[in-house]
Structure formats: C-alpha cells, structure tokens
Amino acid sequence: MQNSSDSSGMGFILLGLFDHTLTHQVLFSLVFMTFIASLVGNALMILLIHTDSRLCTPMYFLLSQLSLMDLMLVSTIIPKMAANYLMNSRSISPAGCGSQIFLLLTLGGGECFLLAAMAYDRYVAICHPLHYHVLMSQKLCSHLAAGSWLMGGVDGLMQASATLSFPYCHSREIDHFFCEAPSLVRLACADTTVFEFFMYVCCTLMLLIPLSLIVVSYSLILAAVLRMHSATARKKAFATCSSHLAVVGLFYGALMVIYMRPKSYRSVGHGKVVSAFYTILTPVLNPLIYSVRNKEVKGAFRNWLSKKHAM
Numbered sequence: 028m029q030n031s032s033d034s035s036g037m038g039f040i041l042l043g044l045f046d047h048t049l050t051h052q053v054l055f056s057l058v059f060m061t062f063i064a065s066l067v068g069n070a071l072m073i074l075l076i077h078t079d080s081r082l083c084t085p086m087y088f089l090l091s092q093l094s095l096m097d098l099m100l101v102s103t104i105i106p107k108m109a110a111n112y113l114m115n116s117r118s119i120s121p122a123g124c125g126s127q128i129f130l131l132l133t134l135g136g137g138e139c140f141l142l143a144a145m146a147y148d149r150y151v152a153i154c155h156p157l158h159y160h161v162l163m164s165q166k167l168c169s170h171l172a173a174g175s176w177l178m179g180g181v182d183g184l185m186q187a188s189a190t191l192s193f194p195y196c197h198s199r200e201i202d203h204f205f206c207e208a209p210s211l212v213r214l215a216c217a218d219t220t221v222f223e224f225f226m227y228v229c230c231t232l233m234l235l236i237p238l239s240l241i242v243v244s245y246s247l248i249l250a251a252v253l254r255m256h257s258a259t260a261r262k263k264a265f266a267t268c269s270s271h272l273a274v275v276g277l278f279y280g281a282l283m284v285i286y287m288r289p290k291s292y293r294s295v296g297h298g299k300v301v302s303a304f305y306t307i308l309t310p311v312l313n314p315l316i317y318s319v320r321n322k323e324v325k326g327a328f329r330n331w332l333s334k335k336h337a338m
Contacts, residue, residue: 037121037195037199038118038119038120038121038124038199039118039119039120039121039124039195039199039200039201039206039211039214040117040118040119040199040200040201041108041111041117041118041119041201041203041204041205041206042117042200042201042202042203042204043108043111043112043117043204044058044108044204044299044303045112047115055109055112058105058303058307059105059109061307061308061311062101062105062109062307064311065097065098065101065307065310065311065314066098066101066102068311068313068314068315069094069095069097069098069310069313069314070094070098071314071328072090072091072094072314072317072318072324073091073094073095073098074331075324075327075328075331076088076090076091076094076327077091078331079327079330079331081323081326081327082323082324082327085148085163085165085168086145086148086149086152087323088165088168088172089141089144089145089148089168089171089172090145090317092141092172092175093138093141093142093145093274093313094313094314096134096137096138096141097138097309097310097313097314098310099130099134100130100131100134100135100306100310101306101307101310101311103126103127103130103131103134103205104127104131104204104205104306104307105307107119107123107127107205108204108205119206121191123206124191124201124206124211125187125188125190125191125206126187127205127206127207128183128186128187128190128191128206128207128208128211129183129184129186129187130183131183131205131207131306132179132182132183132186132187132208133176133179133180133182133183133184134179135179135233135282136178136179136180136182136183136233137175137176137178137179137180138175138179138278139175139179139233139234139237139238139278139279139282140174140175140178140179140237141171141172141175142237142241142271142274142275142278142279143236143237143238143240143241143244144171144172144174144175145271146240146241146244146245146271146275147171147240147244148163148168149244149245149248149267149268149271150244150245150247150248151163152267153248153251153252153264153267153268154247154248154251178233182229182233185229186208186226186229187208189222189225190208190211190212190222193212193215193216193217193219193222194215194216194217195214195215195216196216198214199214200214201214203299203302204299204302204303205302205306207302208226209223209226212226234279234282234283238279241275245268245272248264248268251264252264252265270316270317270321273316274309274312274313274316274317277305277309277312277313278305278309281301281302281304281305281309282305284301
C-alpha cells in the first residue's frame with residue numbers, strides 16, 4: 028500500500044511558463060509589461076467610472092465590476108509567477124495553491140454571470156429604452172453584481188476545497204504557471220473520476236447558463252435593431268453592443284477551450300497558451316475594447332487629465 032502525504036504538509040512545484048533563455052526572458056518582460064498595463068488600464072477605468080457623473084449609469088457600474096474582476100485576476104496569477112521566475116524558485120504552498128484555485132474560479136465564474144448581466148442591460152437599453160431606469164434600477168444592478176460574485180464564490184469554494192482534500196503522494200510538480208484545479212487533480216493518488224465528472228459538469232453549467240442568457244439577449248436585440256427604420260439608430264445600437272460582444276467572444280472562447288474539451292483532447296502545452304490568453308491578455312484587452320470606441324469614456328479621461336493639469 029502506498030504512503031500518501033497530506034496535502035497540507037508539503038508544497039507544490041509550478042513548472043512555470045518560461046525558462047531562463049534570452050528568448051524567454053524577453054517574453055517574460057512582455058508579460059510583465061502587459062501585467063502593469065492591465066493594472067493601470069483597469070484601475071483607471073474604475074476611477075473614471077466612480078468619479079465622472081456622466082458614467083454613473085448601470086452599464087458603467089457593471090463595467091467597473093468587470094474591471095475589478097480583471098484587476099484581481101491578473102493580481103492572482105502574475106505576481107507569484109514573476110516572483111518565482113526572478114528568484115529562480117518554483118514552489119507554492121498548499122494554502123497559496125488553494126487560494127489561486129478559489130480566486131480563479133470565483134473571478135472566472137463571476138465574470139461569466141456579470142457578462143450575462145451586461146447583456147441584459149444592453150437588451151433593456153435597446154428594446155425598452157423608455158422603461159430603462161425602471162427595469163435597470165440601482166438596486167437591481169447591485170443585486171446582479173452581488174449575485175455574480177456570489178455564484179463565482181460558491182463554485183470556487185466547492186472546487187478548491189474538494190481539490191485540496193485529495194491525497195498527493197507522487198510527484199507534486201504542476202505542469203502549469205499557476206495552480207489550476209484540472210492540473211492539480213492529475214497529481215492525486217486517489218480515484219478522482221467522480222470529482223472530475225462533477226467538475227466538468229459544474230464548469231459547463233457555469234459557462235453555458237450565462238452564455239444562453241447572453242445569446243437570448245442579443246437575439247432579441249438583433250430582432251429589435253432589424254426593425255429600426257433609422258440607419259443612424261441601427262448604427263448606434265450595433266456600436267453600443269460591439270464592445271461587449273468582443274469581450275464575450277474573447278472570454279468565453281478561451282474558457283470553453285480549457286474547461287469544456289473532453290479529457291482525451293487536452294494538451295498541456297496548448298492549455299498553457301490558452302490559459303495565458305485569458306489570464307494575462309484578456310484583462311488588458313477589456314479596458315481597451317471599452318474605451319477606444321467609447322466617446323463617453325474618452326471624454327471622462329480627457330476631463331480627468333485636464334483636472335490633473337489644473338492642480
């Protein structure tokens with residue numbers, strides 16, 4: 028009978044994303060600069076939304092929650108990865124590993140439901156503009172945001188607790204640059220078939236339920252836009268929705284590749300690349316997508332700069 032080690036007594040080894048060749052050092056520098064840009068972009072988006080009165084609307088409140096989730100997401104992954112790389116260390120404690128799993132699932136699941144709430148907001152704005160302030164009240168908006176955090180948190184707590192409850196008696200080397208539940212479960216020396224099935228179903232539901240709501244919302248929006256007689260109104264409606272659809276496509280595309288593929292089709296190397304995309308690139312792209320073509324955000328940014336120069 029094999030001796031199993033309690034997962035609370037020993038740490039894990041993260042094999043990481045980079046080695047110390049010149050090419051990988053350049054790539055690491057690019058990733059770290061992307062991390063800084065993500066912090067600045069999302070923090071600035073939150074600042075503008077909460078300081079400019081023109082952005083005090085349900086749409087921008089939900090967008091501030093998205094920026095907060097993205098800010099926390101990169102802060103969960105990159106600092107530990109950078110510290111390990113710079114100090115030539117690959118260790119992570121069980122508590123640190125569990126925290127990463129919990130936060131990743133909380134933020135990932137929360138963002139799924141938050142994107143669905145944002146799609147509903149666009150549906151109400153375009154299909155029921157006269158009743159917008161009634162149907163999207165501040166109270167409902169707060170409940171939608173709180174519900175998104177709660178649903179993600181429950182999923183994160185269940186999966187993190189279950190993942191760390193398994194005995195890990197063989198290699199503790201996680202072939203990833205952060206602790207991810209599927210990567211960690213592969214190292215368990217117990218039968219994880221039931222848990223992996225539960226995890227697959229849970230992740231699928233967390234993805235498909237919000238995605239279904241998004242598809243329904245945008246189907247109704249499309250039908251309403253096609254009935255509009257004014258070309259200007261149609262153009263404005265499509266411009267309003269295009270940013271959100273771009274974010275949905277980036278986020279859901281990456282998560283579905285990681286969590287909804289059958290186990291036999293999963294590749295460690297491919298999984299790392301896709302994980303890097305949604306944990307590093309997506310958080311820096313989101314504020315850019317919502318600001319480049321958004322006149323209100325650009326106006327708020329110019330006002331903020333002018334106030335800074337006037338001080």
